[in-house]
Amino acid sequence: MLARVSTTPSFKRLPRAVREQQMLDAAVKVFSRRGFHAASMDEIAEDAGISKPMVYAYLGTKEELFVACLHREGTRMMQAIAGAAAPELPADERLWRGLRAFFGFVGAHRDSWAVLYRQARGEQPFAGELASMRARLVEVVAGMLDHALRAEGREAGETDLDVIAYALVGATESLADWLADHPQADPEKTATRMMNVAWVGAGQLLRGDSWRPPTP
Amino acid sequence: MLARVSTTPSFKRLPRAVREQQMLDAAVKVFSRRGFHAASMDEIAEDAGISKPMVYAYLGTKEELFVACLHREGTRMMQAIAGAAAPELPADERLWRGLRAFFGFVGAHRDSWAVLYRQARGEQPFAGELASMRARLVEVVAGMLDHALRAEGREAGETDLDVIAYALVGATESLADWLADHPQADPEKTATRMMNVAWVGAGQLLRGDSWRPPTP
């Protein structure tokens, strides 16, 4: 059965770097739709318009491939945010630009978001990878809050700050999910809403206007 | 090899209802540690102290078993919350009790939380199941906000309310994750922190003190 009847000779022989990107594109797409375990290397290869051994030759095993996806998409996202929020700007401007960049990215790359936060979360081998990215975000947000507070001559405990930052990051992720599930929604508007919750809410709160549990 | 040498005759024959609970306990444990796909029916059966066909006889296929876990844990959680937050109380009291019950539950049932929110999230077949639970929570929170607002004679757009509720639920989930990863942390204190973010922040915000994007 090696008859090799002139099947469409539409083989474009492409340089390695290009094929790798195509494979990563396909992998992100399939992983985001199926999840890590349910995704099959065959489907990824087929979607990339290539055969399976090529994937193994270029990107390695399934886990390595997933990590490669995580890295590429994560780096892209972080760059989009960091590029927008220059550190010399005032805190609220910085926060606003960061949020806008973030929601813009999620709106434009829903697959990336799905891979990064919906898939990598549950799978044990990658949870660490994600947690560190998240931790960095929390640090940045906590830093902003602290900075803004000091500018007003006030101060807050470190744990309080961290926990509030954690909550804000969680709220942001949640809205990102909402955005990813509502294709007609406007990223800009979502960013504005989040900015409201973060800036007005947290600001007021850290300024000392706190709620105390009833003492029965 | 049917020699049946008196292997420990420690077989306790138990009624169906009891065994089912044991199986569900084991399933929740294994699913939460390994994730849905990586969990094996053999391990679940072994952990439950029973053999595999029994699991199939009582709870059905792997997917059905997972759904059963989801239902039991989800119902437990919802009941814990609903039982604490009686609808005739004032809104802030209700919110406070609900949050306290929620974080108390997560602190006491880390496995349940892991199954509900870390595992079921990514897996396609169950995303809907979860989304509906979440949607109900968002409804409730949005209702509370609306109620509190009207009590002050103000009003807000429906979408705004929903989105803010969504953000608050996300922040709460995020803190729940934090709590689940910090066994020494105090659920009560975490609830207080979340209450602060939710009540002071959202209240102030909905009262009209909103942030507006710069118009360049």
Added chain:
DNA sequence: GAGCATACCTACTCGTGCGTAAGGTTACGC
């Protein structure tokens, strides 16, 4: 235009784990 490296393929092996068939054992009703 010979040689060599790189791109690419088809067609397999093999482990893992879901789901089941067929049969043994204990408790309870009569």
Added chain:
DNA sequence: GCGTAACCTTACGCACGAGTAGGTATGCTC
């Protein structure tokens, strides 16, 4: 005391998918 139904087992079939062996074509260099 004995049948019968519910409980429980061992041992297997079978599909699916990760990873590989070994071979073919194409372009680039001298």
